[in-house]
Amino acid sequence: xxxxxxxxxxxxxxxxxxxxxxxxxxxxxxxxxxxxxxxxxxxxxxxxxxxxxxxxxxxxxxxxxxxxxxxxxxxxxxxxxxxxxxxxxxxxxxxxxxxxxxxxxxxxxxxxxxxxxxxxxxxxxxxxxxxxxxxxxxxxxxxxxxxxxxxxxxxxxxxxxxxxxxxxxxxxxxxxxxxxxxxxxxxxxxxxxxxxxxxxxxxxxxxxxxxxxxxxxxxxxxxxxxxxxxxxxxxxxxxxxxxxxxxxxxxxxxxxxxxxxxxxxxxxxxxxxxxxxxxxxxxxxxxxxxxxxxxxxxxxxxxxxxxxxxxxxxxxxxxxxxxxxxxxxxxxxxxxxxxxxxxxxxxxxxxxxxxxxxxxxxxxxx
Numbered sequence: 001x002x003x004x005x006x007x008x009x010x011x012x013x014x015x016x017x018x019x020x021x022x023x024x025x026x027x028x029x030x031x032x033x034x035x036x037x038x039x040x041x042x043x044x045x046x047x048x049x050x051x052x053x054x055x056x057x058x059x060x061x062x063x064x065x066x067x068x069x070x071x072x073x074x075x076x077x078x079x080x081x082x083x084x085x086x087x088x089x090x091x092x093x094x095x096x097x098x099x100x101x102x103x104x105x106x107x108x109x110x111x112x113x114x115x116x117x118x119x120x121x122x123x124x125x126x127x128x129x130x131x132x133x134x135x136x137x138x139x140x141x142x143x144x145x146x147x148x149x150x151x152x153x154x155x156x157x158x159x160x161x162x163x164x165x166x167x168x169x170x171x172x173x174x175x176x177x178x179x180x181x182x183x184x185x186x187x188x189x190x191x192x193x194x195x196x197x198x199x200x201x202x203x204x205x206x207x208x209x210x211x212x213x214x215x216x217x218x219x220x221x222x223x224x225x226x227x228x229x230x231x232x233x234x235x236x237x238x239x240x241x242x243x244x245x246x247x248x249x250x251x252x253x254x255x256x257x258x259x260x261x262x263x264x265x266x267x268x269x270x271x272x273x274x275x276x277x278x279x280x281x282x283x284x285x286x287x288x289x290x291x292x293x294x295x296x297x298x299x300x301x302x303x304x305x306x307x308x309x310x311x312x313x314x315x316x317x318x319x320x321x322x323x324x325x326x327x328x329x330x331x332x333x334x335x336x337x338x339x340x341x342x343x344x345x346x347x348x349x350x351x352x353x354x355x356x357x358x359x360x361x362x363x364x365x366x
Contacts, residue, residue, distance in 0.1 A: 032065060040065040104131040115142070160199045167192055215256055217247040217279050217286070224260040225277065228268055237268050239275045247281040250355055251333055259329045262322040263290045263349055270294035271346065281355075285335075288351040291342035305339065326351075 035041045041062040050057050104126035114120045122142065123135045171188055174180055218241075225239045249256045260277075267275040271292035278289045297305060305323045326349075330337045335353035342348035 033062070035062070035064070042068050104128045108135060112138075156199055160195070163195050163199075164192070167195070215249040215251065215253045217249050217256065217281075218243040218245065220249070220253065220256050221260055221277060221279060224257055224264060228261065228264045231265070232268050235268055235271075237271045237273060237275055239264065239268065239277065241277045243277075243279040244281055247279050247286065249286060249353075255329050255332070259326050259351070260288070262326040263288070263351070266322045267292035267294070267347065267349075274344070276342075283355070285355055286353045288353075289348065291344070291348040292346040293342070293344035294346040296341050296346045297339060323349075 029045055031043045031045065033041050033043050042065045043060060043062045046059045046061070048057060048059060049055065107126060108123060108131060111120060111123045115123065122139050125132050125135060167188065171185070174185055174188070221241050221243050225241050229239060264275060264277060267290050271294045274293050276289075276291045278291075280287050327337050330351055330353065333353045335351060337352075338350045340348045340350065
């Protein structure tokens with residue numbers, strides 16, 4: 001302790017007989033001075049009063065500056081470690097809370113994927129009041145949409161019946177006549193084919209599946225090949241079917257039947273002796289390849305075969321709609337169709353149809 005006139009009133013034993021050299025620093029509250037051995041000291045000066053009568057004194061407290069710096073450094077390090085641990089625990093807690101909160105959404109996202117692929121027809125309730133109203137709304141929308149689609153399909157079926165009945169009656173009258181008009185009968189056949197095509201087109205448009213079904217391709221391909229063979233008894237053409245056992249078509253069975261029927265029927269009409277049908281599937285697409293050993297199609301004519309009514313040979317039976325219809329079905333499923341030359345010199349038709357997302361449940365919830 002030091003008086004205003006710089007007299008030492010009391011000192012600690014740590015200084016023994018030494019005295020801190022304080023000059024102008026006495027007017028400051030904190031200062032740096034040299035200690036008895038030349039080491040740097042950090043000094044804190046506190047003015048106060050003591051004695052009777054009270055007189056002004058200054059209490060001078062000092063400590064090695066290096067020790068204070070080390071203490072401060074250690075304190076900052078420990079504080080940093082504590083804050084880092086608190087931050088990590090906070091992030092982990094937030095992640096756990098968010099993961100648990102998003103579990104119902106992850107489950108619903110997985111079910112939406114299943115719904116798209118036709119594995120289920122409705123979403124399941126999650127038990128969370130924040131999510132269940134959305135699930136309910138989606139289920140109601142699906143029910144309403146299916147109802148509209150079914151009504152549209154029923155309407156198209158009724159329209160088909162209303163059109164085919166008078167046409168059938170007209171054909172009967174023409175056939176039973178003494179001299180049937182062949183040209184009129186051919187025109188009538190074209191009208192029936194066009195009506196069938198347009199009705200199938202309407203069915204595909206209104207019936208494009210939201211929740212598509214899983215159709216085994218092998219069974220459909222075998223059935224279609226058998227029907228095509230019977231419809232061309234005068235054509236000694238061998239139809240070989242090679243289909244992967246796990247191949248599945250994600251859509252309407254009728255669309256797959258019509259697609260394969262048109263492709264195989266076209267090849268049988270033009271093949272000399274053999275038609276090869278190969279169907280495979282990967283995680284992303286269904287690939288259909290139909291090849292024949294016929295004359296093939298010239299490069300400059302390949303774009304014409306998908307035009308409605310296009311017939312490269314008027315002497316071959318048909319209305320020129322087969323490949324056009326096949327192309328429409330492929331486009332409806334966002335696929336691609338290519339025409340190339342087969343290994344035997346005929347026509348090779350390659351169809352690629354993308355499959356809906358096949359994300360697993362574990363991947364969905366990761």
